[in-house]
Amino acid sequence: MIKAVIFDWGGVLIDNPAPGLIAYFASSLGVTGEAINIAYGKFAPEFQKGLISEEILWERICSELGVRKPYSPSLWTDAFREVYSPKEEMFTLASRLREKGYKVGLLSNTEVAAMNYFYEQGYDMFDATVFSCAVGARKPERRIYEITLGRLGVQPEEAIFIDDRVDFIEGAEKVGINVILFKNPEQVRKELASFSIKIT
Template structure:
């Protein structure tokens, strides 16, 4: 078995509480519609926004057109909403920091939108050697290309990288790209699975 040299972390659902439902709630309240109504409109245009194919301005024009609501007043409603619902998991960040301190390369790999990427870059967490965002690359997990981009950013062969993600489909995408993968359930469970792969977490 090849020695693991790099550990790649998902953001929402691993490093932070999954923001998806709170974001839908926040935006639905902002527009005065039901969560179901907002989610349906969001889902029609969210993939293009997440892949960086459209700007936030265009995204809201389309969503508000579907909802028959005026455009938001905020310069970046998505950025405002993301900051409002952001809940970091200190124990996962600590794990990433320990791995980095032990000489493992570490990276973030996230399907996310440009305003959220901007927020991450403002935070500038020091434990990551690279950060790969779907909105900057034009592709999303589980597309093979985004895992290959992460490997190149880390200058590490795929079979020496491992992805930690809370969604099985995205871990499966990592497997298909030649990486190892762990489906996140808890920090303790991730430590056990990393240890089984020879990764020193303590």
């Protein structure tokens, strides 16, 4: 029996912020989006696991690109505020699930500035929130799924994980979690119904 539904954040509960973030950073630093993408990719694992600070990240990226460090104390926060676009229908779905007695979780590969922004919003429909930067692991690593299950107090077969990335879905499946590959809210409702979870 399903007892918990776990949501990804970027791309599921909100529009994927990555393109907007890359464009913002590129404009701020005076470089191309491709250059930012490549440079960030080198340091993303450490940054998303909370192993290096945002200050260190920009030092490394700017050194890599041969440009000056940004003036803002948190360019990431500035950019995230600019591009944040929630999918209200999905937040409503999460709330309705909780009202029906299901445990609701959030699992995200997220940087500290973005995590802080999430908490500023005051969302109250989650029983557990797991951010990669806070636990030192990220999707699709097995440990981050196990941490999420532990915080929700459920077994893998009692949970459904919703994500828009195939590799993260596959990571959850390897742990034994039921999965839904996100395409749109209506499709998610239909797939939840196949688990006998009907949300009107």
